[in-house]
Amino acid sequence: MSKLTAVTCRTSLSKVIETFAEPSLSTPKGPLMTFTPRLSRRRLLQITGAGAGVALLGACGDDDGGSASGEIDWWHISNTDPMLSVWAQLAKDYEGAHSGVKIKITPLENEAFKAKLTTVTQAGKPPSLFHSWGGGVLNQQVQAGLVKEISGDVGWLSQINSNATKLYQVNGKQYGVPFDVGMVGFWYNKELFAKANIAAPPATWAEFLEVVRKLKAAKVTPIALAGAEKWPGHFYWSYLAIRQAGVAGMADAAKDGSFDRPDFVTAGAKLKELVDLQPFQTGFQGAKYSATDGQAAIMGNGQAAMELMGQWAPSTQASYSSTKQGIGDKLGFFPFPSLEGGKGAITEVFGGGNGFAIGKDAPPETLDFVKFLLTADSQRKATGAGGVLPVTQGAEDAIKDPNLKKVQETVAKATAFQLYLDQAYPPAVGAQVNDSVAELIAGTAKPEQVAAAIAKTAKTK
Template identity: 30%
Template sequence: MSFMRTITAVSLAAALSMGTAVAADLALYSDKTPWNAGMTKLAEGASAASGATIKLQEITPTDKYQAFMQTSIAGNNAPAFFTWWNGQQLSDLVATGIAADLTPYWDQAIADGDFSADQKALVSVDGKPYGVLLNVANWVMFYNTAAFEKAGIAAPPTTWAEFIDACDKLKAAGFTPINAPASGGWMPFIWFSQLVLGTNPDSFVGLTDGSVAYDSADVQNAFKVWGEMYAKGYFTDPREQDDQKYFVDKSAAMFLVGDWHSGSFAEAGMEPGKDFKTFLMPSLSPDVQQSVIVEASPIVVSKAALDADPNLGKAVQSLMGADAANALGSTVQVYNGNLKAKAPNATIEANKELVATAKPRALVRWWEAVPSQIQGDLVAAMGAFMFNPTPEQATESMKTMQTINADYWASK
């Protein structure tokens, strides 16, 4: 799917002239249904602070949410508040003129010690912040501690050879080593991007800016390793739509995902720091620098809504406060980066320590970094491989992705 193509098709001018009608539609739209309790608290706090009534509205899965937002913006009916993504996804949104510049609120939050300038940069485009941080997450490998113990794995792997050895031991002990769903319209990129990242972080970055081809040697290596892992039976059935099912039912021992998922595991009855812990994924070679993906999700404010009702600025301040951060953390165990807030659980606190100790190269997640115009089509090609992980399909997927990629950058 293409965010910008949809906007263009119905006239960008229309999308920029939303008027004050948006202000009457005081909703906080989100695709994060598992975070309902926390998101509801945020909406309630923002309502109390501003005097407005802000209702939470949820649409899932993610691809349906994106389609809804495309239509809403193109039809002059963007919500006052809505969750989005940073990186190129935020840049594309800002280009439509819909997002409010939140510089005054960020300046105050930094002065108050709630956030840092580096955190502001996570939701900035050309130096200006266009979002309130909702989630700041490290992408780590979760593992079931009981499964590791049963398989005789004394400590988390620190090299790729140790990781493959752990997978073999887990399989021998009766577990599927890795939970790897293709659900939600986005998850196929997880292992593709991790294996490219582990092969060559520079190639990972190059895929997002057009300087590296999707059929380059490093991508070919990633697909080769990915296929070998499927052939060895390391992954769960990608058709499962409950993305955490196999991890929480303990049939799969590991799950590579953002540490925001720790709250969902806890809600399912797993205790963070006891039933599951985490480790940073090693590179495929000791010669390759270890990297970690840092995901940052913003809440965007409609410029038209804020212009129509300046009191909504108080809602923005509420969303950036420590009380909001703790409400989110205590209900759904998601961390928004507020420096005065408590870490939601032992896993998120431990992950902060893991990153501080290892000092890996921090990179923007592929989903946010890739141009939005080609994001959906690229993910579909990755998903095609997950459903048919053969060398022939790998070649076909790479060919399809590079055609999409080359056509996009040729148009720039």
């Protein structure tokens, strides 16, 4: 694809600057890798949003960046083990089997990724291969002419989880590929459930509220929540909206911003039912997620019965627990309950993952390398190391943790998949969801006000 003209660059760049002048989100939805702390899904969003803009700068810049023919310039955010070593070894394996191909790896932490991408793309081209979360930001990168369309070259994607693959499509065309995918669900302490005489996880919202009441009666803190960071709380409204409106209803509302429909008011009303029970730990409004006294630590130390979190929860709980072990086999998982009278099925899931996009000037070997990274054998190595939840058929046998196996199976069987709202929608809309839901949880906004605020922001984007 040719470079943008100077006029196009100036016009597109002004639009990107205007877009990203809005307040950025702070949600870490989408861990750097499947099992790293959700630490950066808030941070993730900032990076993905900024990535489209800085990449546009690169399209208008000089010639510093990109890669020579046969050299793949690969930027990823798995800057710690296990995936740091796994990616390095897989790259070495590929080089050994393909003479003349050299893979230059640049592993970066989220914020460093953001800064370096800005610097390098201002001077030249996007990297050959770089991390992507799909959704709205990928769409912006496509509009800026920064990534290659690969629709006609990826017949092998038939072996990849279709829900994950769709996250990297824009207008039905493929512009990226996933390498892992997971979902948000409830992680619970089996021992504390037993203490409250709860025989099984709840399947409906009414049953869930009853579980909360039983836990409180047994003097057990029902739910750990990082209220200071907003993004963990917005999971509740998002899932209730999905259960009430269905994933199809979410997509329909996103078209015209009509998040003030009755279904979304109902979602807020259902969340208020939970908030009124005062289910969260003392001081939750000031609690962070990744901290020694935060949400993950409270779960990891056995001080609360539940948290609503993504597939990275077990390892993050362990990392921030006082023993660095978490609660081990006392930990269980169950999907977000169904909502009586709702249009969404319990088989519709909410989550996301990680993937790759290919830069517009990438050498032809790049796509073949990506295909290699997504073979069942490569995915088994990444999964066995504890780095991803696989998307390739046949690699799921490498998952050892029974809870994570349940997560993978649930995602694989999902009848519909909703990407995290702050990745699926424009940044300002995701930010408004987080802010408004935080106000509802704090008791300063009503369900109708939450829906109206989100709709107002969505209709102006």
